Amino acid sequence: MGNILDGVKIAASIYADIKSRCGVLAKKGIVPGLATVLVGEDPASHVYVGQKIKQCGENGLSSIHKPLPATATEADVIRVVHELNRDPKVHGIIVQLPLPKGIDPEKVIIELDPAKDADGLHPFNQGMLVRLKSWKDICASGIPLPCTPAGIIQMLLFENIPVEGMTAVVVGRSTLVGKPVAQLLSSLNATVTMAHSYTKDLMKVCQSADILVAALGKPGFINKDGVKKGAVVIDVGITRSQNGLKGDVDFEHVKDLASWITPVPGGVGRMTVAMLLKNTVVAAEKMAS
Ligand SMILES: NC(=O)c1ccc[n+]([C@@H]2O[C@H](COP(=O)([O-])OP(=O)(O)OC[C@H]3O[C@@H](n4cnc5c(N)ncnc54)[C@H](OP(=O)(O)O)[C@@H]3O)[C@@H](O)[C@H]2O)c1
Known part of the structure; x- marks a missing residue:
């Protein structure tokens, strides 16, 4: 089985950083x-x-x-x-x-x-995201990033998962998730394909991915036919069912193919709130300076 990209653990590291930064602000x-x-x-x-x-x-x-x-x-x-x-x-x-x-x-x-804009969804901030080329420039700008996409990037960085030069496929092109995560992966020098409901031969496109981000909102849609051996699989989907939360990836059949995989629950979802709080703390720091 692939390594679990553990949202609970990684979010805890973000919260530790937030707490310490709040401590510095409290002194002011x-x-x-x-x-x-x-x-x-x-x-x-x-x-x-x-x-x-x-x-x-x-x-x-x-x-x-x-x-x-x-x-x-x-x-x-x-x-x-x-x-x-x-x-x-x-x-x-x-x-x-x-x-x-x-x-x-x-x-x-x-x-x-x-x-x-703690959610990073204002057209000014999303426009800046498109204009800034590199991850370094994006970080230096201090713009609030959309929380779920920023959380996904933090997961990759936390585990030192290589992104540069990798082929990334993002399934979904919403303003909330798909578009900004594609932009952020590109800023880290991945070669990104954005797939959507008009994409032909979707599973074949997904098969080409070193990093596959599933953000379509269709439970279990991405099965093993869409996953290359050794791929990093990021499941953004959250669908509520009688049996709890379901992701967009058929976890049971994909987990042995993936090198890293996010569970649902306990994966990306845990990062979203952490990044929202982080955006708020960064905004407070900027307003205080
Ligand atoms: N973990 C979190 O914190 C978090 C945060 C936000 C969202 N989510 C979850 O992530 C999922 C996506 O959210 P969203 O807001 O991005 O959804 P959305 O606005 O409904 O967008 C869905 C995207 O998926 C594409 N799509 C739908 N069916 C498809 C298919 N059969 N084949 C290929 N592409 C398909 C759509 O393509 P078209 O553009 O062609 O219509 C669209 O671009 C949902 O389950 C949502 O609950 C989770």
Whole structure:
């Protein structure tokens, strides 16, 4: 069986760094604050926001929770975002997605102060990500990176998994995951193919990957026919089922082929919240300097 890329272990190292940086900021009287905007009653969103608030409490950040009813309008949500933009105690803001029908997430996200964009989804920050060529330049810019893609890169770096010169295939091209992770892998000098629902012969394309990122939201879709022996397999998918969370990769049949593989749960998902808190701490450091 391949090595497990352990999200619990790697996220713990991120939290240790966050705690120590919060300690330095505390000496200057600064507590990094993460604001969570939650609209409506979606049960999964409530769980995700609860996890974020819990991790803030455990790692030296304050959390500012802004729940809004499902009846809230786009204007109501934007008004809250503007308030948080102005609040000096808030260094990072996340608007939990998905938003209820009738509220356009693009119209809300663009209203965030890009400096407080803890999720790294503001068009300014995503535009910078496209413009900056190397990983070194991206890190030096201090822009907040989309959390799940940044978490995936941290996993590869933590385990010293070579990326430069590797062939990477990313299945999925969303703004949240697929596009930014492809951009980040390219910044680390991988040769990247972005596959999607129109890709012909998808399993053959996946077979070419040294690093395969599955972010399509179809449980168990990537089977052993899509995995080259020795490939690094990153499973981003999270689908809730009666038997718990399911990833996009058929873990049981792929694990013996992969050199490294992320489990679901306990893989990429664990990194996402850690990177959200990290973006907030970095924003607080920048605002303090
Ligand atoms: N672990 C985490 O923390 C985390 C964070 C975010 C998301 N997720 C999970 O990751 C998965 C993807 O999320 P997302 O927001 O990126 O989803 P999304 O916005 O629905 O995008 C899915 C992408 O997959 C592609 N796709 C769908 N079916 C396909 C198929 N049969 N063959 C090839 N490509 C296909 C789509 O192609 P088209 O563009 O052609 O439609 C699209 O680009 C979901 O399970 C989500 O829950 C996990």
